[in-house]
Amino acid sequence: MEVLVAQIFNGLSIGSIYVLLVTGFNLLLLVAMIIHFSFPVVVVFSMYMAWITLQITGGNVLLSVLASVVSAILINMATAPLFQHIMKKRGSVDINATMVISMGIGMVITDYLSHNLNHGFPIAFPDNFTGAGKGALVNLGLIHISFGQILTLGVGIVAVLGLFWILYKTKHGRAFRAIAENPDGAKLVGIPLLKTGLLSYALTGLLGGVTAVLMAILLGSASPGLGDQLGHKVLAVSIIAGLGNLHGGLVIGLLLGIVEAVIQGYWAGSWSNAVAFGIMLVAILVKPKGIFGTKL
Amino acid sequence: MGQNDSLLMVNNLEVSYGHVNALKGVSMNIRKGEIVVLIGANGAGKTTLMESILGVNQPKGGSISFKGKDITNSPVDRNVRSGIFLVPEGRGVFATLTVLDNLLLGAHHNLKQASDKLKLVFDAFPVLGERKEQVAGTLSGGERQMLAIARALMSDPEMILVDEPSIGLAPIIVNDIFEILGKLNREGYTILLSEQNVYKALKLAHRGYVLETGHIIKEGSAGDLLSDPSIVEAYLGA
Secondary structure, three states, X not given: OHHHHHHHHHHHHXXXXXHHHHHHHHHHHHHHOXXXXXXXXXXXXXXXXXXXXXHHHXXXXXXXXXXXXXXXHHHHHHHHHHHHHHHHHHXXXXXXXXXXXXXXXXXXXXXXXXXXXXXHOOEEOOHHHHOHHHOEEEEEOOEEEEHHHHHHHHHHHHHHHHHHHHHHHOHHHHHHHHHHHOHHHHHHOOOOHHHHHHHHHHHHHHHHHHHHHHHHHHHOEEOOOXXXXXXXXXXXXXXXXXXXXXXXXHHHHHHHHHHHHHHHHHOOHHHHHHHHHHHHHHHHHHOOOOOOOOOO | OOOOOEEEEEEEEEEEEOOEEEEEEEEEEEEOOOEEEEEOOOOOOHHHHHHHHHOOOOOOEEEEEXXXXXXXXXXXXXXXXXXXEEEOOOOOOOOOOEHHHHHXXXXXXXXXXXXXXXXXXXXXXXXXXXXXXXXXXXXXXXXXXXXXXXXXXXXXXXXXXXXXOOOOOOHHHHHHHHHHHHHHHHOOOEEEEEOOOHHHHHHHOOEEEEEEOOEEEEEEEHHHHHHOHHHHHHHOOO
C-alpha cells in the first residue's frame, strides 16, 4: 500500500509535466492550427539554456530560470513565421505541412544539442538548483516526497489554472476559443487570425519555459534524446485524450504519469514505456477519436 | 442622414476561386441609410460578393470603397473596425461559447464600449439577456439568428451585410427577423441583404440588385423590381 501511495505521488508529479507539455501542444493545435509534436524538444532546449546559464553565472538560479523562459518564448516566436508562411500560402490550415516543419525544427535542435552542447553527453543540474541536497520534505515509511515533486505539482496546478483563466476570462482567451471552434467564423467577426495565432506561440513559449525549469528540478538531468522521447508521449496522450481536448489532456497526462510510476514501483522500470504505450494502443483501438473526443 | 451620400461603392469587382470566376465585374453603389437587397439563385455569387466586401477574398480586379476610402485589399479585421459587419449564412455563431461570449466577440476590436452596447442589445433582444450564460448551441434557430444580428450590433457597425437570414427558419420567425432588420434600418443602419425570399425582401428594401452567375443583370427600386415581369417569372414563381 505504501508503495502504491508513493508511486501515485511520483506519478502525479511526472504527470503534471506531461499535462503542461500536452496543454502547450493542444493550444498550438487549437489556436495556431499546427501539429507541433516537437514542442517538447523546444522545452528540452530550454533546459539546456538553463543549464548553460548556471555554468556561466556560477549557479545563479534566478537567471537560469529566466534564460529557460526567455529562450522557449524566443524559439517559439522565431519558428512561428515558418508555420504561418504555410498557412498564408495555402489560404487555409494545412496540418500535414506543419508536421514536416515541426519535425525539421525538432531534428535541428536535437542535432545541435548532441553536437555542440556538453559534447553530446547528458547534462546534470546541480543540487542548489534541484533542491535535491535538502533531502525529502516528507518521510512516511516508504513514502518520500521531495521538494522538487511538491514544486512540480504546485507550479503545474498553478500554470494550468492560469492558462484556463486566460482562456475563459480574457479577451484573447475568448478569441482563442472562437478560433478553436471555427477559424473561418472567427475571421468573419474580425479576429485577426495570424496575430492571435502569434499570441498563442508566445503563451505556449512561456508555458514551455516554466515546464523546462520544472523538468530540470524533477529529473535533475537531460539528454539530447529526451525531447523526442517526450514528443512521442505528448502526441500519444493528446490523441488518446482526443486531439485538442484540453480537459482530456489534463486527465490522460496525469494518468500516464501514474501508470508509469506504478509499473516502475512493481515491475522493472525499463518496461514502463512499453506497457504505457501498450495500454494506449488498446485505448486508441477502442476509441479511435480519443477517450474524451477530438476538439478540432 | 442624406439619401444621396454613397457609403459603399463596388466597382467592376472580379473575384475567382482558382479557375472558377465567381464575380465577373460586379458594380454596386449603396447609399447611407438604405436597405438594399441582393437577389440571385444559389451559386450566383451573393455570398462571395458579401465576403469580398468584408475583405475575406483577394479580388482579382476592380475596387471597393467604403466611406470614400479604398478598402479593396484591406483585411477583415480592419474593415470590421471601420464599420462593416457580416451576419453570415447559417448564422455563424459559436456553438460551444456562451451567448455573452458570442456577443463580446462582435466587440473584439473595441471592448471599452462593450458594456454600453450589451445593455442596448439586451433591451432589444431580452431573450438573449435571459440566456447570456447558456452556450449558443442550445439556442433555437431563430434565437441564433437574433444572436448573430445582435453580435453585429456589438461591433458598432455602419453597414450590416446580412446573408440569407431566413434559411432554415419557420415563416413566423422569418417575419420577426425581417421586422428586426426593418427596425435597425430605421435606426440608421445601412443594410445589404441577400435573400432567397425575394418577395418579402423587396417589400422591405429600398432597392435591389439581381445577380446571375457573377454578373449584375438588373438593378432598380424595389417597386420596379417587384413589377418587372422577368423578375416575377424567375424569382417570384408567378
